Amino acid sequence: MISTLDKLHAILRRDLLTAIRHRSGFVVTLVGVFTELAAFYFLSRAIGPSFRPGGLEYFPFLLVGTGIYTFFVMSAQAFLSAVQEAQQTGTLEVLMTTSTAPAELLVLSSISAFAGNLVNLLVYLFTGVAVFRASIHANLLSCVAVLIFSLAIALALGIAAATLQVAFQKGSAVLWLLGSGLWFLSGTMFPIQSLPRPLELLARAVPLTYAIDGMRRALLEGQSVLAMARTLAVLAGFGVVLLLLALTGLSLSLRRARLNGTLSFY
Amino acid sequence: MDQVVFESVRKTFRHRPALFNWLGKERGGETIALKDVSFSAASAEVLVLLGPNGSGKTTALKLISTILLPDAGSVRVGGFDARRDAGAVRRQVGVAVAAERSFFPRLSARENLDFFAALDEVPRRQRAQRIDEVLHDTGLEEQADTLVMKFSSGMYQRLGIARALVKRPCVLLLDEPTRSLDAATTAHFWATIRGLAQQETTVLLATHNFAEAAAVADRLLLLHRGELLANRLVGEGESADALRSFYFRTTGEIDEARGAIQRARTAQ
Numbered sequence: 001m002i003s004t005l006d007k008l009h010a011i012l013r014r015d016l017l018t019a020i021r022h023r024s025g026f027v028v029t030l031v032g033v034f035t036e037l038a039a040f041y042f043l044s045r046a047i048g049p050s051f052r053p054g055g056l057e058y059f060p061f062l063l064v065g066t067g068i069y070t071f072f073v074m075s076a077q078a079f080l081s082a083v084q085e086a087q088q089t090g091t092l093e094v095l096m097t098t099s100t101a102p103a104e105l106l107v108l109s110s111i112s113a114f115a116g117n118l119v120n121l122l123v124y125l126f127t128g129v130a131v132f133r134a135s136i137h138a139n140l141l142s143c144v145a146v147l148i149f150s151l152a153i154a155l156a157l158g159i160a161a162a163t164l165q166v167a168f169q170k171g172s173a174v175l176w177l178l179g180s181g182l183w184f185l186s187g188t189m190f191p192i193q194s195l196p197r198p199l200e201l202l203a204r205a206v207p208l209t210y211a212i213d214g215m216r217r218a219l220l221e222g223q224s225v226l227a228m229a230r231t232l233a234v235l236a237g238f239g240v241v242l243l244l245l246a247l248t249g250l251s252l253s254l255r256r257a258r259l260n261g262t263l264s265f266y
Numbered sequence: 267m268d269q270v271v272f273e274s275v276r277k278t279f280r281h282r283p284a285l286f287n288w289l290g291k292e293r294g295g296e297t298i299a300l301k302d303v304s305f306s307a308a309s310a311e312v313l314v315l316l317g318p319n320g321s322g323k324t325t326a327l328k329l330i331s332t333i334l335l336p337d338a339g340s341v342r343v344g345g346f347d348a349r350r351d352a353g354a355v356r357r358q359v360g361v362a363v364a365a366e367r368s369f370f371p372r373l374s375a376r377e378n379l380d381f382f383a384a385l386d387e388v389p390r391r392q393r394a395q396r397i398d399e400v401l402h403d404t405g406l407e408e409q410a411d412t413l414v415m416k417f418s419s420g421m422y423q424r425l426g427i428a429r430a431l432v433k434r435p436c437v438l439l440l441d442e443p444t445r446s447l448d449a450a451t452t453a454h455f456w457a458t459i460r461g462l463a464q465q466e467t468t469v470l471l472a473t474h475n476f477a478e479a480a481a482v483a484d485r486l487l488l489l490h491r492g493e494l495l496a497n498r499l500v501g502e503g504e505s506a507d508a509l510r511s512f513y514f515r516t517t518g519e520i521d522e523a524r525g526a527i528q529r530a531r532t533a534q
Contacts, residue, residue, distance in 0.1 A: 006384050006390055007384050007385055009384070010381050010384030011381075013377075014370060017373055017377065018370065018372045018373065022372070091368045091369070091370070093328075093333050094361065094429075096332075096333055097332065097333060097356055097361045098382060098385040098386050099356050099386045099387045099433070100387070101353055255335070258332070258333065258334055258335045259334075259337070260280070261328075
C-alpha cells in the first residue's frame with residue numbers, strides 16, 4: 001500500500017512538474033475555457049429564456065453537459081496521449097521493465113491524468129458560475145457521489161483507449177469516433193428526449209448520459225443522494241462492468257504485444 | 267548458482283503486410299530472431315552477447331526483461347519463469363537499453379531517476395543517496411539538475427545506465443552501453459561493470475564492439491542470425507584482436523575491415 005502511494009506520488013509529481021514547465025499550456029487552457037463558455041452564453045441568449053430543457057435554464061444545462069463531456073473525453077485522451085507519447089519516445093518499454101505491474105502503472109497514470117482534468121472541470125464550472133452567472137443549487141454530497149462513479153467509468157474508457165492503442169495503434173481514431181458518438185447521444189447539448197425513439201433508447205445505454213444527467217440534478221437542482229439512488233446505482237453498475245472489461249482487455253493486449261514484439265509500435 | 271537460464275528459446279517475428287500492399291512493397295513473412303538458443307549466466311558473471319546487427323542480441327535481452335515473451339522454450343531469472351512470474355523477474359532485472367529518448371524531457375536527470383526509482387520500489391529514504399551514487403558512477407553529478415531535454419546523446423546513454431543501476435539489480439542488462447560515450451567515459455564505465463560483478467551482480471552486455479567484449483567479458487556468447495555459434499570463456503588479458511579473429515573464424519564472414527587496413531598499409 002505504501003509502495004503504491006509512493007508510486008502515485010511520483011507519477012503526480014512528474015505530471016505536475018511537466019505541466020508547470022509547459023508554462024504557456026495553462027494560459028491557453030484558461031483562454032479556451034473562457035471563449036467556449038462565452039460562446040455558450042451568447043448561444044443560450046440567442047435561443048431565448050423560453051427554451052428550458054428538463055425545466056432548466058439553457059446556459060447551466062450546457063455548462064454541466066459540456067463540462068462533464070469534456071472531462072470524460074479529455075481524460076481518456078490524456079491517458080491515450082500518455083501511452084502514445086511513451087511509445088514514440090521509447091519510455092513505454094522501459095516503464096514495462098520496472099518492478100511495477102503494467103496494469104498498476106496504467107491505473108496510477110490515469111489517476112494523475114484525471115486529477116489534471118478534474119482541476120480543469122472545476123475551473124470550467126467556477127468560471128461559468130462566477131463570470132457568466134450560471135445559477136446553481138448544489139447538493140455537494142450528490143455531486144461527489146456522481147463524480148466518483150463517473151470517474152470509474154472514465155477510468156475504464158481511458159484504459160480501453162490505451163488497450164486499443166497497444167493492440168492496434170489506432171487508439172486516436174477509435175476515441176475520435178467514440179467521442180463524436182458520445183457527444184451526440186449523451187445529452188450534452190440537448191435533452192435525449194429530442195432524439196428519435198430508437199436513438200433515445202441507444203442513448204439510455206450510454207453511461208455518459210447518466211453521468212451528465214446525474215450531475216445536472218445534483219449541481220443545478222440540488223437533489224439528494226436518496227432521490228438519485230437509481231441513477232447512482234446505474235452509474236456504479238456501468239463502472240464495475242466496464243472497469244473489469246477494460247482491465248481484462250488491457251491484460252490481453254499487453255500479452256499479445258509482448259508475444260508479437262509490438263509494444264513500442266505506433 | 268545460475269542467475270539467468272535460457273532453455274531452447276525460440277522467437278519469431280511475423281510481418282503482416284498492410285491491407286493495400288500493392289500500393290507499396292511491405293515485406294511479409296517472418297524473421298526468426300532466435301533459434302533454439304540455450305545458455306546460462308552465473309551469479310557475478312559478466313556475459314557478453316557478441317554479434318552483428320540482427321543477430322538476436324537485443325531480442326535475448328528483451329526476453330530476459332519480460333518486454334517480449336518466447337514462442338517456445340523457457341527463460342528463468344533467479345529461479346523465476348519470465349512468462350509465469352514476470353513481476354518477480356522484473357524486480358531482479360535492471361535494463362539499460364539504447365533508447366536515448368526514453369526519459370521525460372521536462373524533468374531533470376535527478377527527477378527522472380527519482381521517478382523510475384519509485385516505480386522500481388526503491389525505499390524513499392534510500393533514494394536520494396542511491397541517486398547521488400549512480401550520478402557519481404556515471405559522471406553526471408554536474409548535470410544532475412539539468413532538464414534532460416538539454417542532454418547530448420552520450421549523456422542520455424549515461425543516464426540510461428544510471429537508471430538501470432539505481433535499483434541495485436541482481437541482473438543488469440546492457441544493450442550497446444558505450445555506443446555514444448567518449449573514450450574516457452567508456453574506460454570508466456568498463457571499470458564500473460567489473461566492479462559490479464565483484465559485488466555479485468550478473469551482467470549481460472550486448473555489443474558488436476570487440477574491445478568492449480575483451481575489456482569486460484568473463485564469458486562470450488557468439489550469436490549470428492539467431493543461432494548461438496559459440497559459448498566460451500574469455501581468457502585473462504585476451505585481446506580485442508584475438509576475439510575479432512575468433513569471431514570471423516567462427517561465423518565464416520570475411521573481415522573486410524582488416525583487408526582494407528592491410529590494403530591501405532600496402533599502398534603507403
